[in-house]
Amino acid sequence: MGVTALIGLQWGDEGKGKIVDVLARSMHVVVRAQGGANAGHTVIADGVKYVLHLIPSGMLSPGVRGVIGNGVVVDPFQVLKEIEALEAAGHEISGRLAISGRAHLVLPWHGLLDSALETERGEFSLGTTRRGIGPAYMDKTARDGIRACELLDEVRLVRTVRETGMRRNRMLAAMGSPVVPLDELLDRLLPAAQSLRGLIVDTVDLLHGALARGQSILLEGAQGALLDLDLGTYPFVTSSNCHLGGLLAGSGLPPASIERVIGVSKAYATRVGSGPFPTEEAGPVGDALRKRGGEFGATTGRPRRCGWLDLPALRFAVATNGVTEIALTKSDVLSGQPVLRFACSYKDAADGALGFPPPELLGEASPVYTDLPGFDGDLGGVDRFQSLPVSLRSLVEAIEQACRVPVSILSTGPGREHVIWR
Numbered sequence: 068m069g070v071t072a073l074i075g076l077q078w079g080d081e082g083k084g085k086i087v088d089v090l091a092r093s094m095h096v097v098v099r100a101q102g103g104a105n106a107g108h109t110v111i112a113d114g115v116k117y118v119l120h121l122i123p124s125g126m127l128s129p130g131v132r133g134v135i136g137n138g139v140v141v142d143p144f145q146v147l148k149e150i151e152a153l154e155a156a157g158h159e160i161s162g163r164l165a166i167s168g169r170a171h172l173v174l175p176w177h178g179l180l181d182s183a184l185e186t187e188r189g190e191f192s193l194g195t196t197r198r199g200i201g202p203a204y205m206d207k208t209a210r211d212g213i214r215a216c217e218l219l220d221e222v223r224l225v226r227t228v229r230e231t232g233m234r235r236n237r238m239l240a241a242m243g244s245p246v247v248p249l250d251e252l253l254d255r256l257l258p259a260a261q262s263l264r265g266l267i268v269d270t271v272d273l274l275h276g277a278l279a280r281g282q283s284i285l286l287e288g289a290q291g292a293l294l295d296l297d298l299g300t301y302p303f304v305t306s307s308n309c310h311l312g313g314l315l316a317g318s319g320l321p322p323a324s325i326e327r328v329i330g331v332s333k334a335y336a337t338r339v340g341s342g343p344f345p346t347e348e349a350g351p352v353g354d355a356l357r358k359r360g361g362e363f364g365a366t367t368g369r370p371r372r373c374g375w376l377d378l379p380a381l382r383f384a385v386a387t388n389g390v391t392e393i394a395l396t397k398s399d400v401l402s403g404q405p406v407l408r409f410a411c412s413y414k415d416a417a418d419g420a421l422g423f424p425p426p427e428l429l430g431e432a433s434p435v436y437t438d439l440p441g442f443d444g445d446l447g448g449v450d451r452f453q454s455l456p457v458s459l460r461s462l463v464e465a466i467e468q469a470c471r472v473p474v475s476i477l478s479t480g481p482g483r484e485h486v487i488w489r
């Protein structure tokens with residue numbers, strides 16, 4: 068049955084949670100492979116709103132197995148909180164969730180370091196979620212991280228937390244930050260380790276077993292292509308590879324197992340945090356999109372910057388990730404705009420295959436727009452592509468022409484039922 072990968076094509080928050088939720092019902096296993104609790108996947112299932120940060124959103128479908136892969140950075144307290152909240156809402160999770168022993172832990176000093184680094188950067192701050200994600204990956208690449216497998220051995224865990232914690236506290240103190248009381252941390256961490264112990268397994272083996280049995284697997288990307296550490300708008304990016312390659316390395320699945328790469332994009336664009344956003348609308352248009360689209364961060368509550376869809380950016384994301392089809396979300400949010408606009412190219416862009424300027428030029432780059440007449444009304448009841456407003460269909464066709472892949476899924480509202488399959 069193979070692997071489907073789902074990747075955000077913008078700066079995160081593309082509505083991936085809802086598409087995962089719709090696809091997961093036909094999956095055996097759903098996998099998170101990169102990022103951490105900086106992600107906030109909002110899903111409305113049976114009228115109830117869930118915001119998941121670490122647990123794969125596909126686990127809201129009963130019976131689907133969930134994996135937190137080796138590439139994820141896991142806050143043990145956050146994952147327990149999510150398990151408890153979902154189980155209180157009637158979803159059985161602990162019997163279906165596996166956490167990779169290779170996954171690195173996010174511990175309280177990471178959040179403090181994230182904040183201290185952001186404060187030091189002053190006006191050049193990145194606008195991180197301050198969830199400690201960057202510092203956790205810093206420790207991982209410095210070969211100084213603590214992995215989930217270390218939760219399995221209490222004696223070793225106490226020793227490692229004390230040794231690493233003392234070194235991190237020295238760094239924090241030098242930066243003028245509060246430090247982590249290590250005894251208090253261990254008082255909380257040891258019971259958490261005990262609760263998580265049964266979930267920590269070799270997820271690479273588990274996933275290869277699922278592949279061998281012919282099971283279907285969904286890789287749930289977090290963040291988005293333009294936040295990718297290597298290919299995004301560096302330095303205003305997250306610290307993992309949101310790229311398809313990151314999902315492979317972060318799960319241990321082989322490239323040849325990938326059958327579909329679904330890229331998710333909103334019908335407009337948003338960005339939370341700092342960094343270039345050439346199609347941003349800072350005035351009333353952006354305000355209207357934010358209000359209608361409920362564009363406030365699922366993790367931090369910050370208002371998202373809003374603007375128009377950027378086709379060169381989308382083409383770049385589709386091409387670099389080998390996306391085979393696009394899921395276009397939140398198309399209903401464009402309703403009521405007097406004009407429907409999208410960027411079709413960049414002024415003075417160097418002649419190139421993709422036409423999306425590199426990060427160092429993006430701040431000065433001017434998009435060239437195409438305008439279409441706006442449309443009104445509720446799309447909630449529309450279940451056929453041909454019944455959609457003409458301008459929305461033209462937008463979909465422009466996306467397909469620019470990116471050379473089909474828009475196969477179109478979301479027309481927040482609920483599971485508001486989806487048109489093409």
Ligand code: IMP
Pocket residue numbers: 078079080105106107193194195196197198199200201289290294303304305306339340341
């Ligand atoms: P970090 O991932 O917390 O280090 O933040 C780095 C940048 O990525 C900031 O601009 C964040 O707002 C952004 N970011 C991280 N995770 C998400 C997400 O899930 N959605 C949208 N933006 C995100």
